[in-house]
Each structure stands twice: as structure tokens, then as C-alpha cells.
Amino acid sequence: MEEVVGAAWHRFITRIANRSYPAAAVQLDEITTLAGPLLRAFGGEPGLRVAAAGETRHSARRSLLQRVAASGDKTIHTALDNETLRLPETIALFPDRARNRELYLWLIALAGEVSRTGGHEGPPQQPNAATTPDLAPPPSLWARARDVARALVLKRPLEWDKADTRTHAARDAWLQLNQHAVAAVLARYPGLASRYGRLVDAHLAQRPDPTALPADEAAAERAIRSALAAPGSISQLPAATRDPHPVPLWLMPALDSPPPQPLQGETEADTADGGETKAEVRERKQARREELPDGRDGFVLPFRAESLLSWAEYVRVNRATDEGDEDAAGAAREMDTLAVARGGETSTAKVRFDLDLPAAAQDDLPLGPGIAFPEWDWKRRALVDDRVRVQPMRARDAHNTELPEPLRRAARRLRAQFSALAPQRRWLRGQQDGPELDLDALVRWQAERAAGCVQPEPGVYAAPVRAARDLACLVMADLSLSTDAHVSDTHKVVDVVRESLLLMGEALSATGDPFAFYGFSSLKRNHVRVHTIKEFDEAYDGAARGRVQALKPGYYTRMGAALRFATKVLGERPNAMRLLLLLTDGKPNDIDHYEGRFAIEDTAAAVREAHRAGLRPFCVTIDREGADYLPHLFGPHGFVVIRDPQELPQRLPQLYAQLTAG
Template identity: 90%
Template structure:
């Protein structure tokens, strides 16, 4: 009975204390398709991605009903770091749904203005002067300093005697005022929306007349800063946090990848099969690296009572083995800071064998010792020489294969269509020599001669020539592990890739244009596998079709290395037009920290290198979220997203015809 009454009381009191408007809520997913393009349109760095933000605790004064219900002590700040703009997963602050949506758009515009500054600047030293002492520093450099002072945005408890806190809060206030003023100056059309948001937010903020004098002064300063951006230079000292400002951004430091506690365990850490999935964390959490409690020390004297709090927060979660533990996930959501430690137990028995490299006798045949390629380090803005090793390979067990029966009808149609693009023979008339007479020229010359016109003997021969199509194409297909996913009851992504290459080969063979097929996957930087399917000097025959049929899902997607290999091969061709087609089903990624902004920027650098080499790179993807990041990689007209993967075999030859029509 107590549980029933307690649950009923909890539902009642939390409903009464709730100050949000669930019926007018707008989810981040609803504006996800607009967020990326809008961020770039407002000047944001193209490599920034948009993700959801996690809750953080604050110590601002709460209402009595909030304290009774134990709610209102957390908020979700929009935050910006050098890789990600993190927005609230849901906004339900205002009773009007349109106003909540406007808040999303405003935060994106504000982030775009802030990120006009170089996001990849190196962080300042720990003893660097306070941001307010460096008025000429960029907005982003100041934000990095603020985040450093606030120690990864832990709950801010303003200390009147702490000069670092004074500098941090003043710089946070000035940063947002400068950004707001810059947005309104650059985009005057947003002024009315901003005013509506400010009016709606001020109506929800606490009344300064009901606050203690120090908190009232801070509240008045924030109100003035919202109404007149740039009018407030300092925030009066107060014993509590100011009430959260959802119209402003919170700066955040970049979260470095967790480093192994022991150097010898790095290889084991990279080999964990869950690392790729774990990279897509939906909610951001503050974290710290700790040693794993062994459970043997217990409450051995000397005993400190305050250690009870740390014991209460300890939840053992083996991320490589306990992914389905809902209790641990629920506990993690309730924690303000997660402590990450390395367990002493090995998980060798749990490693999925499909991520292990096959035995040499069963693997594809390596072609040569491999090739070294550079990789772009976006934080240093420089190419790291010989960072990646690409190993060309050829299928060991492929055999001569005929075209599958299911594709023959489509292949005949494509051959008939593309044969019209093949070079046709035409006759050059009026030549001085040739295998045949040009009868028209001969009759005209004899008539002029009979009329008394003395003319030198003109060219009366005709010679055949072939119309030239001075172009070539290289197709690079993504063969990562994700291509093992099903797109229908009978087809996987890799099946669609095979069919696409088979039909593409039939179409290109009909045109007579030289072409090459390759596939790629990777397992860290020293093992990027490039599968040679058909080279330029090879015929498209049963052996090539057999190598297409032998393709199978591989490992990960180190896209930059694959593009650099394709650029090297295609760059050696003498043709005037050289088309590089990339077939993929997702973002670039690998398990040795090749993910997120690092992978995106390296791929973008590889595409730029291809353009400088005189190539035309073009991406064909079945990733429905491709429009969020592909404009940064290939440009607004350098890619196409195919919504239905099963359309790829038919669409790919058509795209080739369109791209080479000129």
C-alpha cells in the first residue's frame, strides 16, 4: 500500500511542479533535417555536427514546490565545442509550439555566429589570463578559456572570493551578448523572433523583487543583457547560480578520446567489437577517469563517512559485454558525472570473431607490400605523412561467372541505351587521300573544270574517323561491415552493391569508356583493404564478374585513405575527364579514433586533393542522413542520396550518363 500511495504522490507532486508544456513540445528529431544546413547557412563550420545535449545540475534558487517534488535542479544547455553543436533533445519551455521551434532556430543561428571563429584553435594554457583580460581574442578562444575555468561545465556555484569564477561568469555573459548582437546585426530579420523569445522567457524568470539582494542584482543584469545585448559587462557576485538562460550557449571543451591506463592495453581496447557502436552516444555526460574499485578494501579503517557518496555512485558497467543492461543505463542517466575505469578482467572470449582478420590461407591475395598515404589531422590543420597503409588485394577464390539471370534483362536494356554513347565512325570528306573517293567533291571539281575555271586539284577522298570520348571512370565501393545489413527480406546492402557493379560494368562496357572497379574496408590505419575488382587495362569478362560476386562485407570505413588510393590510380590516366564515383552507405569511421570530426575532415581533405589532381569526385550514398554531412565533403552538387537502396542498380548507370553528358 505504501508503494501505491508513494507512486501516486510522486505523480501528483511532479505534475504540479512541472513548468514545461508537453503538449507544445518540439523534438530535436523534428528539426534535424534543417539543423545542419541552417548551421552552415548561418556561418557555422561545415564540419560541425548536431547532436542532443545531456542534462546538467545547477544550484539556482528553486521554488518551494520544486524542492518538495525534488525537481527543477537540472537543465539542458545548448553547448558548442569544436566538433558538435549540442541542442536539447526536446524543448517544451513555452506554451506555443511555434515559439519552441523558434528557440531551436535561434540557437542554431547563435552557434553559427560563434563558430565563425576558428574552432580548431589550440586550447590556452592552464595559467592563461582570464578571458575578460583579452578583449582582442576570438569568441571561440574565449569560450575555450571559460570552459577550462569551469572544469568541463560542472555545476557552477559562484564564489564571491574566487577571482577565476568572476572572470569566467563575466566572459560567459559577454560572449553571449557579443554573439547575440552579431547575429542581430548580420540578420536583421531575426530581431522580431528574438524579441518574442526574450519576452516569453522573461515572463518565466524569477521576480528580482522576491530574491535576496545579491541574486536580485545578478538577475537584473541578465535581464538587461537579454533586452539590450552588449549593455552589461559584468555579472554581480551571488551565492547561487543565476537562473538558466535557454537563449544562450554554454561553451564546452572538446572531450578527448579516453586514453588507456596502460600502454600495453591499447591494442586490446581498439579490438573491442562494441567500439563502433559506442561512438554514437546519444546523450553527452561529464566524465572522469578513475581506477576501478576492487571491492576488497571495503570499510577498512581509517574510515571517512563522506566516502559513502562515492560508493553510492559506483555502478559496474562493462561496456564491451553488458550493452543490454537497462538498470545500468538508467543509473547512468541519473548521475551528474560518470567515472570511467578499466576493468581487470579480459573479454577475449566475448570478442566477435567476424571482426578478426581471416587466416592468410583464407584471406584475399595481397598485391605487393602495400602503399603509404598521409592523413589529415584537422586539429593541427596538417597532413601527417605515411600515417595510413593501404593494402591492395584480389579475391582468392573468385571464378569466371556469367551474369545472373535476374539481371540479364536489365543488362540488355542498359547495353542498348549505352551503346549510343559509344564512339561512332564518321567520314571526313575533302581529304587529299583516303580509302574511298568523295564523289560530291569529285563531281563539283569536274564541273568547274568543264566550265573553264582553272582550279588546283582539291581533296577528292573520304577518310573514316571515330568520334572520341576522352573520359574514364573509377568506381570505389564501400564494403564495410554495415553493408551486411538487410534492406529487404531477400537482399542485403552488399547484394545491392554487387548488382550495381554488375550492371554498371555492362553499361560502361557498351560505351567503350575505360573504367575500373575497386572496393574498400579498413581495420585501423595500418590495414586499409582495397579489393581490386577490375583494373583499367583488364577486360570486363567472366573473371571480373566473378570478383564482383566474391565481394563480402569487411570491417570499417576509412574513407579518406580509400579516396587517396583512387586519386593516385585515376590521376595516372591521360584522359581529359576522370570521374571518381564513391558508393557508400554511411559516414567514414574506424576504431582507432577515426570517427566524428576527425574522419569527416580527413575525408573532406581527400576530396580536395582529388579536385586538385584534376579529378571529378562524386558520391552516391544510401545513407538517409547523408545530406547533413556530404555537402561539406563533396560540395552541394557532388553527391546524391538514394532513398531506396534497391534502386541503386538502376540509378547508378543513369547517374554516370548524366555526369558525363557534357
């Protein structure tokens, strides 16, 4: 009975303490297709992606109901860093659904302005004709404002102490940055002024009344109200003992964290995305590594009983991994920082996370001399020479094999279809010499001769010639860890890749076009493996099919290095048209710095290099989120997303025919 009453009381008090409006909520998913293009339209850098933001604690004053319900101590800040604009997964701040949607659009416009005017690390973008330099916030504001974000992430309230010069500068930078950005957006896009005014009026009505606050908090609240109503009017935020009430109309600079890294000793199988996941935590979570409990340590000995409820640190409790946890994602959302350890058993409850983990130690031991290639450093806007090493290799355990029986029917159909693309013999008529007479030319010559028009050397013969298709194709297949994931009960991604290459080889053999097959994976910058399957001067025979069958998942996806290797090989071909096909199942990534924005920009630079070399790069992906980032890499018409991976073997030859038509 106690549990029933307690649960009912919790639902009741939580509901009446909730200040949001769930009935008018707008989900981030509803504007996903609009968010990316709109961010770029407002000046955001092309490499920025849009994702969900996580909750952070604050120490702002709460109402009595919120304190009784133990709610209202967390908020979701719209955060911008070098790689991502993180928006709330849901906005239900206002009772009007249209106003909640307007808030999403306003935050995107504000982020675009900050990104455009140099609120990121590295050299700022060059201003265009419409830029008003006097409105651009100094880049140093952004770095100082990160201190505010750091304090929020670490779950401790900012100490609004005038003697603390660092904290004082950080909070002032946060205040000035947002005022500068708001003023710049309103000056550049006057049509947004009315929308911003409606949002400010609605938000000010929800903010705490300064007359009901202590003197120090009231001064900070009045300053924020003035900054919202008249951007640029406030230069300093008065010191207070508590955090200011959250400002959902402003941005918070996110902490720049190293990319997610595998734990020490992690194996390939540990990081492969195999099996089913029961839940997914979309927002980014702070994380730290811990050693797995060895089972020999006690719980907490010695300890003081009064300190148990106040501890928030990780406790090495040996919890069984085979017990079910149906609300694992919900529990993860409630935690501010996740402790991650590697164990030898598989948990029954699987949750996908986007974690901020510290970088693992880099080994960078080369496999061999390899081939040196540069890599694009997007922060310095320059290529770093000899940054990566590509090691070409061949499978040792490959044997001559025939085409698998399940694929033979499809192969016969493709060979019949693609044989029409093979060079056909045609006749050149009106020749001086040839194996056959050109009857039309002979009759015409006889008629002209009878009319008195005599030609000394009439062309009355026909000679055969072959029409050549002057093109070459190189297929580069992604063989990263993620290809070990299942797409059906019987097939993994790597199986689909094998079948696609086998059928592609049968189709291209029928056309007579020269082609080559390669696969790639990587393990840091000196371990980029390129598997040679079939070179241009090799026949597509049982040996090539055996190398296709020997393909297996490798490591990670350093896509830029693979594309530069393919550009080098294909660029040496003399053909007029040179097609570079990339098969992949996800974003470029590796376990050193090659993650997120760095990987995206390096791949985009490699694609630009391929275009400059006269190649035609084209990406075929089974990543359902590919449309979010591939337009920046390959252009709006340089890729295709195949929703059902099992359709890839049939679709790939068809795509080749479409790309080479005409």
C-alpha cells in the same frame, strides 16, 4: 492500490510542476533542413553539424512544487564545440509556438557568430568586409568558459567562492562571451533586434524574482538580467552558493571529447551495425568504460545501509542480458553518465548511443611499407606529410566466376542500353582518298566542271573513322564494418555493393570506356586497405567478377586516404574526362582521432585535391543523413542520396550515363 495511487500522484504533481508548454513545442526535426544552411549563412564553419543536446544537472534554486515532484533539476544547454552545434531536441519554453521557433533561430545565429569570430580551437577565420573586430570575443574566453561546462557535466555545482580564482574566471568568461556574441549579432544583423527583444521579455518574465532570493543569488540574478537586456553592460557575475538559473538564450561551450572508441578486445561483429535497433538515444551522453562483472563478487560487502541511496557510482551487478527491457532508451536518458562494458552475449534490448568515451590505446602497427599519403589537420589548417599508409591488396580466395543468374536479365538490358554509348563509326566526306566514293561530292564536282570551274584535285572519296569517348572512370567502394548490416531479409549492404559493381562492369564493358574498380576500409592511419578489383589495363572477365564476389566487410572508413589513392591512380590516365565515383553508406570515421570534424575536413580536403588534379569526384551514398554533410564535402551537385539501398545496382549505371552525357 498503492501503486495506482502513487502513479496517479506522480503524474499529477509532475504535471503541475512542469513549467514548459508541450502544446506549443517545436521539435528540432522541424528545422533540421533549415538549421545547417542558416548556421553557415550566419558565419558558422562549413564542417559544423547540428545535433540534439543532452540534459545536464544544475543546482539553481527550484520551486516548492519542483522539489516535491523531484523535477526541474536538469536543463538542456545549447552547446557548441569544434564539431557540433547541439540544440535542444524540443523547445517548449514559451506558450507561443512562434516564439519557441524564434528561439531556435536565435541560437543558430548566435552559434554562427561565435564560430565565425574564432570561438573555436585553432586559427580564427579571416574576417570579411562586414566584420567588426571590436565586437569579436577573444578566443581565450571560450577556453575559460569550458570550465563552466565541465562543472555542469560532472554534476557538481560551481563553487561561487571568490577565493577560487579559476571558477571565478570561468563564470566571468561564460558571461562575457555570450554578451560579446549577442552584441555582435545585433550589430551585424539589426533585423534580429526586435526578435531578440521579444525573447528577452518573454524569458525575463519566467526567471525568478530577485527579491525572493537570498542576497548572493539575487545579485547574480540581477547581473544576468542586466546582461540579457543590455549585452556588454556586465563584466563579472557576483559569487553565489548555487548555480544561476539557466539562460536558454545563451550558449554553453561543450567539452571537447575524444571520438567514440571500441572497447578493448572488441571484434568486428561487435561494432557492426547489424540487426534491428529497438531504440535510439539521440543526444550525446557522457560515458566511461568498466569491466564486465565476473559473477564471483558479492553485491556490496561490507556496506553501510544508510549509504545505499546516496551512491551514484557504477555497481558491478551481474544482470542477465536476455531479459527484455522495453524502456531501455528511457532509462538511458535518465542517467547522467553511462558505464559501458563488453560482454560475450547479445542483449535483447538494443539502444543506439552517441557517447563520449575515452580513446583506446593506439597500436599503429603498419601492415607493410604501403604508400604514404598526407592527411589534413583542420586545427592547424595544414597537410601533415606521410601521415597515413595505404596498402593495396588483392583477394586470395577469388575464383573465375560467371555473372550470377539473378543479374543476367538486368545485365542484358544494360549492355543493350550502354552499347549506344560505345564509339560509333562515322564517315569523313570530301577526302582525297578513301575506300568509297562520296556521291554528293562527285556530283558537285561534275556540275562545277561542266560550268567551267575546274578543280585540280577534287575530294570525291569518303573515309571511315571511329568517334572516341575520351573518358575514364574509377569506382571506389566503401567496405567498412557497416556494410555488414542488413537492408532486407535476404541482402546486406555488402551484397548490394557486389551487385552494383557487377552490373556496373557489364554496362561499362559495353561502352568501351576504360574503368577500374577498388574497395577500401581502414584500421587506424597505418592500416588503410585498398582492395584492387579491376585495374584500367585489365579485362573485365571471370577473374574480375570473382574478385567482386570475394568482397567482404572490413573495418572502418578513412575516406580521405582512399580518395587520395584514387586521385593518384586516376590522375595518371591521359583521358580528357576522368570520373571518380565513390560508393559509401556513411560518414568517414576510424578508431583513432579520425572522427567527426577531423574526418569531415580531411575528406573535404581530399575532394579539393581531386578537383585540382582535373578529376570529377562524385559520391553515391545510401546514408539517409548524407544531405547534412555531403554538400560540404562534394558540393551541392557532387552527390546523390539513394533512399532505398536495393535500388543502387540499377541506379549506378544510370548515374554514370547522366554524368558522362555530352
